[in-house]
Amino acid sequence: MARLGTIHEYRTLFGKAFIGELAVNPVNLGKALAAFQRSLIANNSPFDRYMRGDKSAMTEAQIRGMRRFERAGCANCHNGPMFSDYQLHVLSVPDNPRLRDSDQGTNGTYAFRTASLRNLAYTAPYMHNGVFETLTDVVEFYDDIDRGRSQNPNIQDRQLDALVLRLNGEGERQLVEFLGALSDDSFDRTIPQRVPSGLNPGGNIRNLN
Secondary structure (H helix, E strand, O other): OHHHHOOHHHHHHHHHHHOOOOOOOHHHHHHHHHHHHHOOOOOOOHHHHHHOOOOOOOOHHHHHHHHHHHHHOHHHOOOOOOOOOOOEEOOOOOOOOOOOOOOOOHHHOOOEEOOOOOOHHHOOOEOOOOOEOOHHHHHHHHHHHHHHHHHOOOOOOHHHHHOOOOOOHHHHHHHHHHHHOOOOOOOOOOOOOOOOOOOOOOOOOOOOO
16 A cells, blocks of 8 residues: 555546545555456357357367366366366476476465466466466376376375376367367457556566476
8 A cells, every 4th residue: 555655646546536535545456456357357258159059159179178078077176157166276286397486385285276267278378387388288287197196196186086087189189179168369468558656567477488
């Protein structure tokens, strides 16, 4: 709040939005952030259109991938409108050698909340530490978990016990195709040229390759 209060343009904008001399306060900041988050709507993906009745919105490969997604047990954790159970899971994701420090998750347990599968086409690299460059890499990781669970004592998450992928090349491609059907091309990904704070819009985005 102290930092926001020192920026004249933010004080002016908050004053117009909320009225009053003390408009820059924690409650109004929460309201502003919530209003912005409610504007991030991405509900017109091929999957959404298919579920609304447009049976031509998804390809045959995507439909087969959706059925495989359900049969394999992926939906045990990736379910609901956001494809997430919002629970913490320990998956034993390998460390990313390109990162100096390893994120140890919640309270150092290496447990991370199930990520949404929405707009995956725009969120690479994947997993909590960006260790996988492609969705194919991610699918192969889960397939390896399924095939080698008995040999990996670090896999302790009970939800993974129900995961049965056993993928071949075609099954892998179908699953990746379905994941691609969860992206909404009309989603607003605009990054502003400037913000009142003077900070770099979008943060310090960099290529980790």
